[in-house]
Amino acid sequence: MNIIVFALLALLAITAVAIARLRELWAAIMFTGIYSFLSASWMMILDAPDVAFTEAAVGAGISTVLMLSTMALTGQGEDIPRKSSWMPILIVVVTGATLVYGTLDMPALGAPDAPVQLYPSPSYVERSVEDMHGLPNVVTALLASYRGYDTLGETTVVLTAGIAVLLILRRDPKEASATEPSAGDEPA
């Protein structure tokens, strides 16, 4: 088990460094897909299959395709920065050090007195099977029933995001034919 954990974390770190060093966007996008897939495997080890599912489908699947489509619309390569790059690395190192410092206060994984086990209330897990007529998946029960308002809001956010993308990117068929040069199939 430990070997798998260390191997996964090492691969995650290697992939992250590779993404940062690559200048060719196509390869970088492929590596982000690999990174998402490794994250999904890592979440499986942390006993979070619902999140792993989402990460594998969204991170490794859909977002890779969307980034490839974006690259097809823009360009293949990243400009090589001409200025010195000490400022970005300073920001990254400081942020990373802050995050690592933050993890020092975190409770051990799976500790029974961790805030996540005590708050809001462990009774959701105890009550869930009875309340839900025997549905065993507490995650679904929490998302869809106990926190039904939140999930309605999230669904609305997905709809809003989709509408925004369509408003920005979609071309009206009339507009598209007006901006394109005429093919010359009709007599002038």
Next chain:
Amino acid sequence: MSRFPIIRIITKLLIPYILLFALYVQFHGDYGPGGGFQAGVIFASALILYGLVFGLEAIQRVAPPRIIEKGMALGVLVYAGTGVLTMSLGGQFLDYSVLEHHVLTQWHVPSGQHLGIFLVELGVGITVASVMTMIFYAFAGRKHAHDT
């Protein structure tokens, strides 16, 4: 990409199983891992795979943008409609307990909380699948317009 016979045939073999798995994740999400969001994304990824291999025109014949863009709103309507339904049955908004019934219990027809979760997850699935597909259409459509 439809020139490559291996990609074409493997895609055709895989797509039914991806769709089936999406439906399994959707309707089995109450029992195992998964749910509406994951199922919607997997369903959309099957459509997008078909579009990548066989072209935008082919996928838009299977899933016309007119219908998909209405699906975006339909999912939220199903979700919110479940809430309105529970209100009209005398409960509070999204209080699934009032959906309790005793029809065909030996067939395990969902009832009460189970029925409510089933309906709202269906709404989430419809919206997510439609939005993902529509975003792909928006990107791929621009690329097409750019090329011609």
